[in-house]
Amino acid sequence: MIALLAPGQGSQAPGMLTSWLELDGVAARIERYSAASGLDLARLGTTAEAEEITDTAIAQPLIVTATLLGYEHSGELPADGPTAGHSVGELAAAAIAGVIGEEDAVALAAARGREMAAACALEPTGMAAVMGGEQAELLDALPGLDLIPANQNGAGQLVVAGALDKLEQLAEQRPGGVRVKQLQVAGAFHTKYMAPAQEAFAKHAEQVEVRDPVRPLLSNLDGTVVTSGDEFRRRLIEQITAPVRWDLCMETLGAQGISAAIEFPPAGPLTGLIKRTLKEVARFQMKQPDAEGIAEFVRVNA
Numbered sequence: 001m002i003a004l005l006a007p008g009q010g011s012q013a014p015g016m017l018t019s020w021l022e023l024d025g026v027a028a029r030i031e032r033y034s035a036a037s038g039l040d041l042a043r044l045g046t047t048a049e050a051e052e053i054t055d056t057a058i059a060q061p062l063i064v065t066a067t068l069l070g071y072e073h074s075g076e077l078p079a080d081g082p083t084a085g086h087s088v089g090e091l092a093a094a095a096i097a098g099v100i101g102e103e104d105a106v107a108l109a110a111a112r113g114r115e116m117a118a119a120c121a122l123e124p125t126g127m128a129a130v131m132g133g134e135q136a137e138l139l140d141a142l143p144g145l146d147l148i149p150a151n152q153n154g155a156g157q158l159v160v161a162g163a164l165d166k167l168e169q170l171a172e173q174r175p176g177g178v179r180v181k182q183l184q185v186a187g188a189f190h191t192k193y194m195a196p197a198q199e200a201f202a203k204h205a206e207q208v209e210v211r212d213p214v215r216p217l218l219s220n221l222d223g224t225v226v227t228s229g230d231e232f233r234r235r236l237i238e239q240i241t242a243p244v245r246w247d248l249c250m251e252t253l254g255a256q257g258i259s260a261a262i263e264f265p266p267a268g269p270l271t272g273l274i275k276r277t278l279k280e281v282a283r284f285q286m287k288q289p290d291a292e293g294i295a296e297f298v299r300v301n302a
Helices: 026-037 050-054 056-072 089-096 102-120 135-141 164-173 192-205 229-238 246-255 269-277 291-301
Strands: 002-006 083-085 125-131 148-154 157-163 179-182 260-263 282-285
Touching: 002 056, 002 089, 002 269, 026 056, 026 102, 050 056, 056 089, 056 102, 083 089, 089 102, 089 229, 102 192, 125 164, 148 246, 148 269, 157 164, 164 179, 192 229, 246 269, 260 269, 260 291, 269 282, 282 291
Parallel strands: 002 083, 002 260, 260 282
Antiparallel strands: 125 157, 125 179, 148 157
16 A cells, blocks of 8 residues: 655755746646646745745645656556645645646645744744653643644654744743754744644635545545545644644554555655655655656555
8 A cells, every 4th residue: 555645845956847837738737736726836846935935825836736747647546545745735635636626736735834833923933843852741731831833743753833032942942851942944844833824724615615635635634534525624723723733643654564665756855754664665755857766766656
């Protein structure tokens, strides 16, 4: 069984759509995605500098676009494997699983990015990666600092979020002996600070037609396999203020007995976590068009 993975924000890179635009039909597809998102995705994915595409409002629809292009040019994939996306990657995963249309996925990613960027501007908040030390002691200390474990990624990866002054206190106190690295993000994603974005995004999400998944679809809220389109939409909305539990998604993938995982572009982070957690699972990172490589990987691992 092969899992299909959709990466989240932070995986973007300058020029990441360039090689895809060389394929037949891709320019027209990106034009439709651009119309849906209100952005010039062709320019943003080819000539825009790193600073511009780091903007939350741009990064999210650009990443979903890249993921969907990778999936569409992967040839015939086994239909029984689960799909999961990290944070905004859940929108691409939902499209892959047939819950929403591709253009709706890109449009929702653009709306999500805009609303989250607007919420970030309301208060000085941020996120920090914590490494090493005793995570149990760290987790015990976070409530006293009013900080939230926003991304629990497994394999020792934890990202905390909250007010900037509280993150500075965390770096000074280092509970459990952890090392703290401030992340270059606009604000405290997946926390209570995103409540205005959640409310605004809900209005967009409720206007989109949803269908029940055609393949197992995992939720970041708790790693659960969701079988209802309406339930997945509810979870997409709730996930904006809830921690990403990618660790639980990997637990579910392991329990389902996956033998391999394909991470669509802009690939890298999720297969890295799979490598450290589900060590026997074969992995394929699809960064560029590679239909032959995907076909061979599927032939060997299906």
